[in-house]
Amino acid sequence: MAVDLPQPTLLEHWFSQRSRPTLLRERLRDLVGPERVGEAVRALLPDRAADPRVTLRLLEEAARDRRGRALVARSLGAAYHDLVERFGPLGPTWHWGEHHFARLDHPLTALPDPPAWARGRRVPRPGSGDTVDLTASDSTGRQYHGTSFRIVVDVGDWDRSLAVNAPGQSGDPRSPHHDDLTDLWASRGHFPLLYSRAAVDRHRALTLRLFPPAR
Structure with a gap:
């Protein structure tokens, strides 16, 4: 999950935004019916960081047959096109450090007119919320957890x-x-x-x- 590579950006977007909904939809279709599957998927998707073990288990099960592998490939392709629409063709704008960063702000930044030194620099960060180099981030990409x-x-x-x-x-x-x-x-x-x-x-x-x- 290096800051100067595009692959982490694709991996993180696919893993957190595309793979789980796609595989859940397939799993739930026969249980709740096509007309309620969207509602069921939304109910099972967490508001914040998800337990990665659930997604990993869904991926492991999907890899056992051709249909499941096709679903995984399709979800990866969808993630790629999401990023093309958002950031343009594959290039530096895809680099992980552009979307995953820390700001070491002093608590005085909460003041109406904080001193200039209180605001920290934006620093690109490696890792993610699911790696050994734990750097969990919010929806803006700003790190909120880690050492x-x-x-x-x-x-x-x-x-x-x-x-x-x-x-x-x-x-x-x-x-x-x-x-x-x-x-x-x-x-x-x-x-x-x-x-x-x-x-x-x-x-x-x-x-x-x-x-x-x-x-």
């Missing part, structure tokens, strides 16, 4: 530990480190999470000293 902090701890050599958080390590918007980790986080990178005093002193960029107010 903002990752850490790998080497308990045999603490200074070799790795971490990343977003958007940066400073809570001060005046600091160059306020949002300097966003790209590293988005690209699945990490920084050295130094532990020993010697390593920290050797690599520190600045020291912040806090003093109690004078009485």
Whole structure:
């Protein structure tokens, strides 16, 4: 599910919007009759993210015979034509990162006139709500679920530990480190999470000293 490929966009649209309704319609036609099948399908389609196991089971069953495989192929073709109508011919406008992104906005963006620094950049994101690299998104493509902090701890050599958080390590918007980790986080990178005093002193960029107010 890389951000610079069109295949994830087609896969996600087909899997979430076309495959399940098509296979449910076929399954329910004989149970409820042709005149009620549309109503039945709508009742079984969730408003938000669906449990992928249901769709995977329907696909597994459909793959057992020629008719089922033809339905799957037809639903994939329909998904392709949906995207052609929406984004034009296959090209950069299909890239997954154009439709799946994060914005690391500060809570102050809820103010009527928020400060400029409070609004985060739009960052293309890999993965999806159904992958190991969990980045679930809403109907606009904006990520609403997933990790903002990752850490790998080497308990045999603490200074070799790795971490990343977003958007940066400073809570001060005046600091160059306020949002300097966003790209590293988005690209699945990490920084050295130094532990020993010697390593920290050797690599520190600045020291912040806090003093109690004078009485």
